[in-house]
Amino acid sequence: MLATQWMQKTLIKDFDTFIPIYFHQGNWWARLSGQIYLELADFEWAGTTLKAICERAGKGEFLNVGEKLDN
Numbered sequence: 001m002l003a004t005q006w007m008q009k010t011l012i013k014d015f016d017t018f019i020p021i022y023f024h025q026g027n028w029w030a031r032l033s034g035q036i037y038l039e040l041a042d043f044e045w046a047g048t049t050l051k052a053i054c055e056r057a058g059k060g061e062f063l064n065v066g067e068k069l070d071n
Contacts, residue, residue, distance in 0.1 A: 006062035007053050015049050028054070 008020050020031040030050055032043065056062075 002065075003057050004015075006065055007057060010056070011049070011053060017046075017049065019050065045060045052056065 001023055004021055004023060008018070011017055011019055011021075020027055032046055034043070
């Protein structure tokens with residue numbers, strides 16, 4: 001799915017992170033895991049980042065991809 005590929009690449013490129021995102025049974029899902037050294041602020045940052053990427057995808061930014069996503 002184009003939107004999923006775009007989100008994965010954009011999270012790495014623009015946010016320097018990887019959050020697994022997938023579409024399943026009509027809903028978007030993201031998987032977060034917690035390690036003992038993480039703090040609440042880390043999860044707040046992840047939520048803010050997911051909100052930002054979803055807003056960008058909602059505006060159709062993934063439709064204007066200038067590079068191949070297969071790389």
